Amino acid sequence: MTRIEQFGWRGEVESGIARVVSAHGDYYHLVCNETGGEIIARKKKSLFTRMKSASPDNMRPTKGVATSPIKPMTGDFVRFRYNTQGDSLITEVLPRYSSFERRDPAARRTAQVLAVNFDALFIMTSLNEDFSLARISRFLSLAEDIGEAECVVLLTKADLLDEGKVKGLEGLEETVAGRARILRISSLTGEGLETLAPYVQPCRTVAFVGSSGVGKSTLLNVLAGEDIVATQEIQEWSGKGRHTTTSRELVRLPSGALVLDTPGIREIGRLDEDEEFLAKGVSTHRWRLK
Ligand SMILES: Nc1nc2c(ncn2[C@@H]2O[C@H](COP(=O)(O)OP(=O)(O)OP(=O)(O)O)[C@@H](O)[C@H]2O)c(=O)[nH]1
Ligand SMILES: [Mg+2]
Incomplete structure (x- = not known):
């Protein structure tokens, strides 16, 4: 029970x-x-x-x-x-001991809470053409005030690593600047999964956040040892995901660890979103990634 x-x-x-x-x-x-x-x-x-x-x-x-x-x-x-x-x-x-939030791009001045009550926050980003130092930097600045939790920048899809396509990887350490641990894994080959052991512990919660298609749900399934949540191939032309996960789900793994899978965060300031907002007459400059 x-x-x-x-x-x-x-x-x-x-x-x-x-x-x-x-x-x-x-x-x-x-x-x-x-x-x-x-x-x-x-x-x-x-x-x-x-x-x-x-x-x-x-x-x-x-x-x-x-x-x-x-x-x-x-x-x-x-x-x-x-x-x-x-x-x-x-x-x-009840009081939240950790929380990851961003300003809500749809309602200015309000915060959108993306994950709560986690012991570790995995900021996930894939090692393909979608890799972006600016995005990692933005995530890390949002993670400055998460409360009592550790922060990990988790590089996914290490099996795809093709240095020619991943621009800026050499600047990662400098961008992270000691604010998080950097780990590299592949859910496909299993590379690096053992490095997650200190975080994936019984009764501890790990929250997965990141853009759509970085492999959050795939990692959850691999850790669970079975397909419990849906995953979907990314768009080949853009290297981006299809927003497969649409609601947050807290899953208890057979090991007793807890994983909070979240929907892919839409990029702030991207053209498609800009158009949406401009159509509503809202300036999105303040949300644009530098
Ligand atoms: N090559 C490779 N592909 C992977 C890896 N991990 C995930 N993928 C693939 O990436 C695609 C997207 O994975 P998902 O797990 O659905 O991504 P997600 O982050 O949950 O995406 P959203 O639910 O849309 O936010 C799937 O086709 C996965 O098979 C990996 O380590 N290597
Ligand atoms: Mg998902």
Whole structure:
């Protein structure tokens, strides 16, 4: 049976605490210690976090100062109220000990939260023609304030490495400037997968972020030892992905490690997005990658 501790909860074990493993509109799939280990719940109309931040080893569901209303998302620890007659309700989103956010390009001045409650953030980028130092730099600056988590720049598809096509690789160390560890893997050949062992640990959460097509879901499947999430070939002409993963999913691997797979992040300031925004009359200059 599911135990909330196996899903990364490190606070006191009390009843009514759960972790969101996926979100579907107003409904959330939760894992918990009650009701057979799983539950579908709706969120209460107004939800508040109680503390601004927490430490992973000091996750306490009580006390603290109310901040702003907050929508639960995959990876969140929540309090819920079980209801045998109707919808069970998420009544509180518990403090997040780490969070990766960007300014929302669609709604200026608001942050878009991309991943929460992870112990390691893998910023993934493939070793093909889509490699971009500017993008890595932008990701790293967004990762400066993630909270209590480590950051890894994970170079994927090492089997494709053809120095002629990957422009700028020699400048990687300088761009990263000690802000993250740099690892290189291939999900296809297995090269370098052993270097992930310190991060892929029982009850620890690793979040995968990066552009579409870099191999986030493929790596999850390889680590899981079976195809549990969908993957799709990239577009040959551009080396870019097709936005196969459309929602965040928290998966517990047979090893007991937790992986948060996320949809590919659309590049900020790219021409196709610029056109979208210009059509809406919004200037995107502020989002453009330098
Ligand atoms: N050659 C090679 N191809 C890989 C590797 N890892 C993934 N791929 C391929 O890259 C393509 C895209 O992989 P996905 O795992 O779907 O990429 P993703 O990052 O999950 O993409 P989104 O869900 O769209 O964000 C698939 O065709 C994979 O087979 C690798 O290590 N080497
Ligand atoms: Mg995917």
